[in-house]
Amino acid sequence: MDTESSISMDDMPIFYVGHHETKRSHPVTEQLLHHAQDLNYDMLTAPITNAHFQARVLTALSTYFAELQASPTKQLPLPLITPLSPADTLHSPNDSISQLLALTSPWIDLASPDPVIAHISRQVFTLEIAYAAFCGFGNVVIQGPKLHHNDLHGQGIARYARAIQEALTIGQYINIQILLPMIDDPNDESHDDVGNLSRFVRDEYLSTSEPKENREVDIFGSWDAWNVIRTVCKYSQRVSVALTLPPQLPPAFVQRRWFSEPLRLISIPATSFVKNKKGYWVLPIAHQMLLFRYMRLRTVPWILLTDVGPIPGVDDPELVMTSGTGFLPQEAVTIPTQEPTPAEAAKAPPQKSKQADPTPHLSYLRHLQRNQPPKTQIERFGAGYQDYLQAPLQPLTDNLESITYEVFEKDPIKYEWYERAIEAALKDWAALKKPTSSPDGAVVVAVVGAGRGPLVTRALRASKNSGVRIQAWAVEKNPNAYVLLQRHNRDSWNGAVTVVKSDMRYWRGPHREDGTNGHVDIMVSELLGSFADNELSPECLDGVQHVLNPTHGISIPQSYTAHLTPASAPKLHADVTTRSIMDSTAPETPHVVMLHAIDFLSTTAPTNASNDQSLPKSPTPTGGSYAAAVRTGTTPVPSDASGLTPNIQQAWEFVHPVQPSILSQSRLRRGGSAAGGVGGATGGDGANEHNIRSSRSAFKCKNRGVCHGIAGYFESVLYAKEGQDAKGEKVELSTNPVTMDAKSRDMISWFPIWFPIKTPMYVPDDSEIVVSMWRQTDDRKVWYEWMLESFVEVRGRKLRVAVSEVHSSRKAGCLM
Structure with missing residues (x-):
């Protein structure tokens, strides 16, 4: 077994890692995809259209503005972008499409305040979505809305959201991921590329009579934009978030907000990595913690390594490259408690190895995958149940199946705590010298709603541990569980329990040899629901209270x-x-x-x-500080x-x-x-x-x-x-x-x-x-x-x- 692996393969989420370049240096071909997979990448991002198409659109825009300037009073039709040609895209339907994430053009501006820019952007977007759907792309990543246009802020979000809604109709089998930063930082939008359509917005559409808005960072600004988008799209399960991690993470309550959203992609840019003192690229501790937490989601998000350099060896197909396996030397993963400053990181010595790792960022992520903290007991038990809606039980009208009882009985705490409660009650009963309801002086204990009998077993054990004799009764209305209770009484309880088949509300109490019915001293039940009373525990216990000792009777729970x-x-x-x-x-x-x-x-x-000092002490926490x-x-x-x-x-x-x-x-x-x-x-x-x-x-x-x-x-x-x-x-x-x-x-x-x-x-x-x-x-x-x-x-x-x-x-x- 690998000593570096801290948990079993079955117990850890798999990192599905892709390679993304905002300006990809090579066309995404089937050969490039296979080369990336040989290096242990799982997928690539692929622009739907290319630079030829961008140039064609810019030419159409320039021509239109020139005509407007030449004839300012003449009414011109809005510019029309003609359909895609073979020169505009390299993609066609093929078997490798499923390993690619399609990218719409990031240089369009669907939220533009200029109607011409918005119109052209909408046409480009529609053409790309339609062609991606035709080729069979399953996932399309779309750049989030531009929130800042000089002094204007967020005024085009509704226009952007409507475009996304229409895209769902155009590509009826496409899943859309909206690429968003974690926070709204206006400084991140100040350096658009020369070919970005937002640079061509006319001045008259950038002025506003409203007071200039504060251009400080809005930590929930990106989330606000996302909320508008998903609301317009009626919470479509085909629209999700692709989140970019910044070098400096926002406050934890912002991280928690994004954790609650439908997160499908996590983009980790090269700028979020730092070099440790040995010169290896690593993620800061805060980023590791966030990544581990997000990878605990029920639907594990994919990871995109963004702008970490081109795929190595792509220019030399004969070159044999090693793949990122996740096995790293110890010095590669040692992270100081205090992270290096930018100056210290720049002075970090180069990696000292006989053969430089061609994909150091990928290798590090594979290392994190192999060395995730172990799941807690609750996480292991809840696998598959997270955020899965289930109808509450109806125990009075339905007879539960054995498997339902079995799930409850796997609880390591509940029955231990019940046993301690019964034992404490028995000890108090003896210490206070209370009279019992049985002729022979034994404390009468009845488990009502006994199910398959786990509480009966615990009651017998509590009697033994406390040294207080009990007369045990088990009442159960489920005829199938009643059969099992009788078998337990014969094989496990040595006949020490009287098993009664009855709805507890109609049970007349322990029967005596003279034909009368006695009382119960301690009545034990496990009728609680998720909201305490939603499975009718009050009604059931009210109905059976007539058999409880009216003077000294104890109900567990109280x-x-x-x-x-x-x-x-x-x-x-x-x-x-x-x-x-x-x-x-x-x-x-x-x-x-x-x-x-x-x-x-x-x-x-x-x-x-x-502040309560409970009788049973909670088990010692396990799993380390990260758990x-x-x-x-x-x-x-x-x-x-x-x-x-x-x-x-x-x-x-x-x-x-x-x-x-x-x-x-x-x-x-x-x-x-x-x-x-x-x-x-x-x-x-x-x-x-x-x-x-x-x-x-x-x-x-x-x-x-x-x-x-x-x-x-x-x-x-x-x-x-x-x-x-x-x-x-x-x-x-x-x-x-x-x-x-x-x-x-x-x-x-x-x-x-x-x-x-x-x-x-x-x-x-x-x-x-x-x-x-x-x-x-x-x-x-x-x-x-x-x-x-x-x-x-x-x-x-x-x-x-x-x-x-x-x-x-x-x-x-x-x-x-």
Whole structure:
């Protein structure tokens, strides 16, 4: 095994690396492609047209302007660009097209304020897209819109976006990547080539009566332009981002924003590389971290090495070149903790090797590919689930398959924490000398909704570890799981468990020899959903509470809270939009999803995740310091690389057991008697209205963005220690990214929940999002309703700038 490789081939993303020259020195032929592949490149970029076509267009433009100048009062038709000729392009349909990325002409200006320049650019663009589609190119890279025309800024973005929308119609099987810088820096657009059409914009179209705009760097300017483009294109999954990494990376919250977008290409120019003290080209540490993180996306982006020099050996086809394998000498990859200054890099000695590496930048990327940090346990488990929408379970109406139970049982944390909670409860029961509900003095423990029995096994183990005898019961309504539970009782539990087939709500309790039914001392359940209560845990536990010891009975869990935050998730919105074509309820259905490529719109300064001293200590973090740095979305991390913590607020709480008076009133309402009131507000008798909840939460948003929905999480107290010496000790579970590390690190049983909104909501800088959420019921089903509002403060007054409709999942509610 290669000692340089830190992780297995199956565990690391593959870097698909291409070669790109902004001014390619050689025509892209099949021979050039094969030569590049021999050097270990995977693809090449190829301009659709050539310099001959550019010269022809410039001639037509010059002729038109000359005619205008000669006859200023004469009305002339706009210049016409005639169709492509064989002299204008070298491409034709062939088998190698799939290894090429087509490039539209970067010298056109689709966003030009001059109508003549915009018209010519549009014609050139249309001709190139149509020909690329004819040749069979699958991917076309298009230069992003020019944002600055002297004092004008961003005025042509809508015109550019409309051209992209039309390109999707012209090339119906083409995927488009918009090449954009990470930030909007006006200095990057100040040196256009001589042949760039933007240089020919007439002065009258560059003047403006508006005050001159600040030409400082706008860190979200490029993203703003992209947002207009993808909005006009209705979030088409055929339009994605090609992102150029600058030598100096922007703040981490900008990097996080691009991480949430549909990123298809990462362009790494030669200027982003530095030489280490040994004279080898390497990426700065910050760039490595960003690259490793972006390569963890569900769809791994391609990489373009840009302007690192022409493909070596292309002028001498007889020359045998070595390929970039990723095996580098140690000094080639040693990066000092303090990166060299430009002056130090210029003085770096040349590489000392018998044969110079012909592709040093490519070899370095292959080295990074071979030496990526290992995936965390959650990343390995979630492979394939990232940003994949799933319908929530309906455990009361559906009998789960064995494979579904098996997925839950792979969780390394959840059942360990349940065992510790049961053990702590048993120890407290014995220490406090509570009377038991069994005739022989054993503590009666019932696992309700036992499934395949993992909690039963943990309860028996907790009894053994605590030294407290228990009488164990397992209640399960699934007839198939009931068979397996009986087999476990025979083969694994030595008959120590009484297995009952029943819906827990209708179970009468432990039966006695005299024909009566007794009570349960400790009731254990795992009915929690991604939003805590969305799989009807409150309704189920209310229904079985009549068998719980009314004086000393303990419910595990004892309480759970739902938490939420607004988020930007363009990929999820595109997926929901696609699904809505076949399923009209998709935009109003909460989805379970392993959130990954998302951006939290509201963040706060980092705080301690939890001050609680929990009974079980979270496992020691593994995977090194980088493992925490690459975590995103729902992966538990108190704060991201920017030092900011997502602002996640509690919506509501459920506590068990419920006060007896509440359940008494519920029983009174069931049946519709006069004493039970006028009936439910949303239908039915109102017997379940004590489980209705609502919340209104305000979230400050410093940076502008687009809200696509609400991310939901939960926290649960399985057991809080009793007695005078308890000191607030708790056994807790959490999927909340802010508290998960402290409470249940690496737990994988639950993915978060996603509440989409039909129409994305733009959020300005320094604004506020207000999320209103309701949990509703009509005694037959439970559903959620949600809406969002956006506010800005103007002259001391809070003004509403956007509002969503009220979304309701009633049609897809969870049946009771």
